[in-house]
Amino acid sequence: MVDYAQPKTPSALTHSRHALTEQYKQVRAFSELICKPLVTEDYVVQSMPDVSPTKWHLAHVSWFWETFVLSAAQPGYTSLHPQYTYLFNSYYNSVGARHCRPKRGLISRPTVTETYQYRRYVDEHMQALFEHLEESRLGALTPIITLGLHHEQQHQELMLTDIKHVLSCNPLNPAYHEAPVSSSLSVAPLRWITYQEDVYWIGYKGEGFAFDNEGPRHKTYVQPFQLGSRLVTNGEYLEFIEDGGYRTPTLWLSDGWRTVQEQQWQAPLYWEKRDGQWCMMTLSGLRAVNKDEPVCHVSYYEADAYAHWKHARLATEAEWEVAASGLDVRGNFVESGVYHPVPMQIALQKEGPMQMYGDVWEWTQSAYAPYPGFRPASGAVGEYNGKFMCNQFVLRGGSCVTSLSHIRPTYRNFFPPDARWQFTGIRLARGGEAHA
Amino acid sequence: MVDYAQPKTPSALTHSRHALTEQYKQVRAFSELICKPLVTEDYVVQSMPDVSPTKWHLAHVSWFWETFVLSAAQPGYTSLHPQYTYLFNSYYNSVGARHCRPKRGLISRPTVTETYQYRRYVDEHMQALFEHLEESRLGALTPIITLGLHHEQQHQELMLTDIKHVLSCNPLNPAYHEAPVSSSLSVAPLRWITYQEDVYWIGYKGEGFAFDNEGPRHKTYVQPFQLGSRLVTNGEYLEFIEDGGYRTPTLWLSDGWRTVQEQQWQAPLYWEKRDGQWCMMTLSGLRAVNKDEPVCHVSYYEADAYAHWKHARLATEAEWEVAASGLDVRGNFVESGVYHPVPMQIALQKEGPMQMYGDVWEWTQSAYAPYPGFRPASGAVGEYNGKFMCNQFVLRGGSCVTSLSHIRPTYRNFFPPDARWQFTGIRLARGGEAHA
Amino acid sequence: MVDYAQPKTPSALTHSRHALTEQYKQVRAFSELICKPLVTEDYVVQSMPDVSPTKWHLAHVSWFWETFVLSAAQPGYTSLHPQYTYLFNSYYNSVGARHCRPKRGLISRPTVTETYQYRRYVDEHMQALFEHLEESRLGALTPIITLGLHHEQQHQELMLTDIKHVLSCNPLNPAYHEAPVSSSLSVAPLRWITYQEDVYWIGYKGEGFAFDNEGPRHKTYVQPFQLGSRLVTNGEYLEFIEDGGYRTPTLWLSDGWRTVQEQQWQAPLYWEKRDGQWCMMTLSGLRAVNKDEPVCHVSYYEADAYAHWKHARLATEAEWEVAASGLDVRGNFVESGVYHPVPMQIALQKEGPMQMYGDVWEWTQSAYAPYPGFRPASGAVGEYNGKFMCNQFVLRGGSCVTSLSHIRPTYRNFFPPDARWQFTGIRLARGGEAHA
Amino acid sequence: MVDYAQPKTPSALTHSRHALTEQYKQVRAFSELICKPLVTEDYVVQSMPDVSPTKWHLAHVSWFWETFVLSAAQPGYTSLHPQYTYLFNSYYNSVGARHCRPKRGLISRPTVTETYQYRRYVDEHMQALFEHLEESRLGALTPIITLGLHHEQQHQELMLTDIKHVLSCNPLNPAYHEAPVSSSLSVAPLRWITYQEDVYWIGYKGEGFAFDNEGPRHKTYVQPFQLGSRLVTNGEYLEFIEDGGYRTPTLWLSDGWRTVQEQQWQAPLYWEKRDGQWCMMTLSGLRAVNKDEPVCHVSYYEADAYAHWKHARLATEAEWEVAASGLDVRGNFVESGVYHPVPMQIALQKEGPMQMYGDVWEWTQSAYAPYPGFRPASGAVGEYNGKFMCNQFVLRGGSCVTSLSHIRPTYRNFFPPDARWQFTGIRLARGGEAHA
Numbered sequence A, B, C, D: 001m002v003d004y005a006q007p008k009t010p011s012a013l014t015h016s017r018h019a020l021t022e023q024y025k026q027v028r029a030f031s032e033l034i035c036k037p038l039v040t041e042d043y044v045v046q047s048m049p050d051v052s053p054t055k056w057h058l059a060h061v062s063w064f065w066e067t068f069v070l071s072a073a074q075p076g077y078t079s080l081h082p083q084y085t086y087l088f089n090s091y092y093n094s095v096g097a098r099h100c101r102p103k104r105g106l107i108s109r110p111t112v113t114e115t116y117q118y119r120r121y122v123d124e125h126m127q128a129l130f131e132h133l134e135e136s137r138l139g140a141l142t143p144i145i146t147l148g149l150h151h152e153q154q155h156q157e158l159m160l161t162d163i164k165h166v167l168s169c170n171p172l173n174p175a176y177h178e179a180p181v182s183s184s185l186s187v188a189p190l191r192w193i194t195y196q197e198d199v200y201w202i203g204y205k206g207e208g209f210a211f212d213n214e215g216p217r218h219k220t221y222v223q224p225f226q227l228g229s230r231l232v233t234n235g236e237y238l239e240f241i242e243d244g245g246y247r248t249p250t251l252w253l254s255d256g257w258r259t260v261q262e263q264q265w266q267a268p269l270y271w272e273k274r275d276g277q278w279c280m281m282t283l284s285g286l287r288a289v290n291k292d293e294p295v296c297h298v299s300y301y302e303a304d305a306y307a308h309w310k311h312a313r314l315a316t317e318a319e320w321e322v323a324a325s326g327l328d329v330r331g332n333f334v335e336s337g338v339y340h341p342v343p344m345q346i347a348l349q350k351e352g353p354m355q356m357y358g359d360v361w362e363w364t365q366s367a368y369a370p371y372p373g374f375r376p377a378s379g380a381v382g383e384y385n386g387k388f389m390c391n392q393f394v395l396r397g398g399s400c401v402t403s404l405s406h407i408r409p410t411y412r413n414f415f416p417p418d419a420r421w422q423f424t425g426i427r428l429a430r431g432g433e434a435h436a
Ligand SMILES: [Fe+3]
Pocket: A060, A090, A151, A155
């Protein structure tokens, strides 16, 4: 069993030159460490429009450093290649034209080797910047550098979710790495934890780093509610499947039911039945479904339908944040090296809610929207979050492929309700009746 | 200028047999009155999947009475035709299979005449029910009858929005009716009205009718905010167009910008430039754009981008409801017979917010979501609202094709953010900063 | 049993003023006679892009008279409505912009009544032209007038095929007319008729009217071949279905097999299985499949796969024309009033090939291509045929909804290989081995 | 200037064990030689559904040897990997299920190295077969081995056309190889060469290898015709572009015009205007358009529209074969190492038609159809040609990426009329009037 570490940096806005440099090196190194198990061919493939080739991720994060830090710090800075700005811009309209997202998999060059050279080029310039930039200008750049670190961490998570999707499209079922199969000790029973109604403060307020979408901190009225003590398991979700969940329209949102029919969903993504037994593709290859693990790779639609079937609901993001406040930020994050959710063993049971952090992102019933008084950052980085506040739902808590140092109680992830290739799962809630 | 009447029924849950009967007759008659200007061919066309043929609307509302009232009241009740249940079910999975929505325009039979016969058949059975059903059973059915009245009113609005779209697809620009052009008196200037932060009660609570999605009534924390005193006008929106609003990606939500490009939007729906002048298709035919009228037929994306351009935002639905509470429910509704939004004349100016009711539905920034403790009604009518709580935004206040007797301060309409064929417009808001 | 008449006009190029007038009246009257069974609503619907609303057909043929005859004869001629040129142009780029084909069903106006008024308007002008135009100019216009007659006859056939498709989309299964069910006498057995190899003359040469695509008459080398003595029946085709024809990829052309899978074809168009029995939608409503009737509403792909399964093939159009030369042009045409193919009764058997004319258009294996030396007519009518010589196959012999006076041995109809809504069927051929 | 060699093997059906072995080695080696300029990443990409990754081609041709030769010769033969049969079957329904064609670019494994190992594995087994198989069995297998050689040569051409497309999708414009730019000597003028009408023998007859679609040899009546003495050049095609060819609907087939509009074609594939000058992507990178080179990468639609604009037409395949008979099979084939069409220099002019072989495949106006008496080979290889005889046009003469030893006067290549990524060009024809 893993003894999950406490987060370190870069969640605090460190003004120390040395600390910044170290964080930069660590984050950059981890991006490359993730790629160690890959062969060159794996870096190239884009298995669906939402997925980017690993090679693209590696280059895009470097482009981010170039565009928002190096170009800002050094007026005469030039990229390694004049076309890279076009090729590796993701979605920043302010920065100029860009290559069409669904075509990222058509680009064989720059090669993997050239991509790493591009990283070296950027690293060298960043290193020079860390060493030589005068203190006041480094201080002024620290917020955007810190954003760059978190940006690269976000893409580290995407690299793992995307390569999982790429490998899953291959009938040879290649494994990304070897990992131990979860032991099958007893799972902690699901209990309901009760919270009182009140006006709560929600959103980030502090000295450290947070994304713009986590603020402003503001008051919210929360009705009384109950939260499930742990994540829903594969075994519990199987009962839903076997009860005809995927064939019962009244359990589903209207858009969800249409998606079920159009996509012919019959189980979570990566599940398939072989010889009458449910298997799932994992980063360690194809394995039998382990009933004790948290269910993963479900869409919002499936999470909502499952909750409906259980006569429960998903939590709001305010409820989740109320419950999370005060808990240690520990869990099965990318640092554990498992890259897969693990069962909540009865032996590790505690009183409060468990598995709030790590394992799987928890769908909330909250549409992704600006907090009261929200204003995007000015300049191009203002496109980071605000323009996506539509048709998406908030997820909380991080997953087994998130960095521990990347997460916070106020962290708001968001995906459209039909997205399934992220490590997304279910925690139940109930209650919320007002007493007028 | 119209002296807008106060609403009458059926907003109150009347248990009086006589009153119920009269309301039924009035509502049913108004559905047919709306169709008076139409020729037979107009009833048949479905100009896009969202639009239904007039003939279908007329039959579908009758199907509703059959399915939820007559069948419930009279065990042996049979429809006029065994296939009508299949043809005229809109989206009730609980009731059985149904005809595919985008194919409603392929069905030439039943004819318009047969459709009216179907209405007569249902009216006769309803009449008999009103006359002969014993008091207690009538009382038990009153909620669903009242729902039926509101349901038919909703479809009356859709009949007008849909026939407008049908006629707009015809290069001959046929007019639905003759209506006077708005006089061009001065428009009241836009002022900002300030509201205090507090915990407010939101949602319906009362004796009368309300949809399930308007409750439960519950407490919400609202930050301080300001609301525009009137709707945004065509003239104001034209400034946005002329400033390149439709060509500036940074003003738009990401999904909105994609839609602008894919659909090649350059102005609100029904606008077109002829010989250098902006015209718009109305229910009275093609006319020059009147700068004083409220802008109409804009999507959520356009409303949001416009607000962004004005350094403002849209209101939340809670803010709107706070501002609306205490105001008279008066305005330019379908009863005025104009079927088009009218300018807010300076002469009619008052202190509080104006045009809150009628003219155009006002997009709010609130995603359509269940209120805390929401539970859909049991049975098939539980599919009425809850299953649409995803990927839609709430609109408030009714429009010039809504019935006055249909609307309430707590009324929640909802449409996807790209919908434009409803009478939808813009009211600005600003503020919302928390003071922690 | 029907005693099929010999064709009369307008296959001969009559220069007689009186005869031309009479032909015009007959053809125009028949277009309207076909519509007698329709209700107003039926005229409006476009059930798929290939289908046009009846109302559109009625107006388009009038547009043809206006555009190619009246405008040519009378310089100052004006259409009844300035927009009709835009609305009722089918595909003539030379004539100007036109309404988008798949949107013909969105146009409720002009109404049916106005459409008939448009026809009256054109008829009156044509009548005046017939009465008053000087002899030499009438003579000069006779070719285009004759083309106009044949054009309207082509649309008469399309009106029947299209309304059949429209009614078939209606779950109420409305019938266009009442027709007697075919009696079930014995069907003539299928024999093979042998033809010698030789250089044959193919294509039209004569005094009468023919389309440009039927010429120039030219020599073709035809190998020895055999032709089936009659059309393939429903019963024979059912054996193919029951032998798994629709599930056996090796029987199909590659494009055909993809179509079978994408469209999920399991039988000819209009067939459906009800309670284990094959039924088909006809212009007389839904009926059990009669095994003795010629199979109908099959695509080229199905015709080819069936032939493959029978170790035979389809004829080339040259082979068909060789076999047809010298036969009387008689058969089950639209004049018989059945509007459905009829069985080839054993009692009516003859020595040569039977059912060559009428009943169903016979798919040939010949791609639709220009004959050697082909040149399209100059001017806009040059767009009549030549530009479609790609991705289509030739069909021969006319069908039960073709006019007898419209057909010739050299007549070349053409449709894409996946088209099924025309009355199209199968005649087998075999042989063709060269002896070098 | 290149002195084009005469073809050697494998066009003759050699029964010599040694010769077969040598041919096998040569063909296999050339597949790998073609890949020498590629980096690993290039092998992986599928830039559109019609294109296959180089890696896939290399594996698929090996699969062909396994499936049709090794498995037939050695009952216990097993593939290197049990899934390769599924992954590398192209379109043989008889052989079993297969991986979906448009998803070939999603498969990062087997890697390039593993793909070459697969080739080695097959080569070793083939070598053993060549060495040890008894004479009579080798003789029996010679036809399928010869087919395998030609099959691999076809894929060699596709590897070059496909990698050109892959590289063209990259904004970095990478070059496949360095090649000398064509010298700009004068181009031979276009003359018309006249052929007499007659009954000609068409199709393959001989001892050597030919595909099944080239027979049976049969008599065809050919009208008198004239053929252009050389291919149409870029310069001539530019006149068509500059005369508004891509904006004039009356020049185009109906399907062609729709394609021009939907795809927004304005020039041949790979052409783009940069700073007012036409450039083209070649296998040597982006270059200015050379007016003297044969125009290339045009669809059938463009070839037909160009001919129409020149008041000419394309040849039929019979005409082409009549003209080609008796000419030496020489030209700019893959052996010249240029991989690009070259100008027809005036100095090399001769009396008969020039450039009939090599440079570009010449579109004919003949739809791809079975010759009289055609029967596909039995077994799975019967799927090689026959099932594609629909919606395609025949091309003749080979291209600059075809192997000289692969081509014959009777060789029939075929592609759909909108295909442009092959090396396809235009030769004009005219005449064909019959004299009856
Ligand atoms: Fe990014």
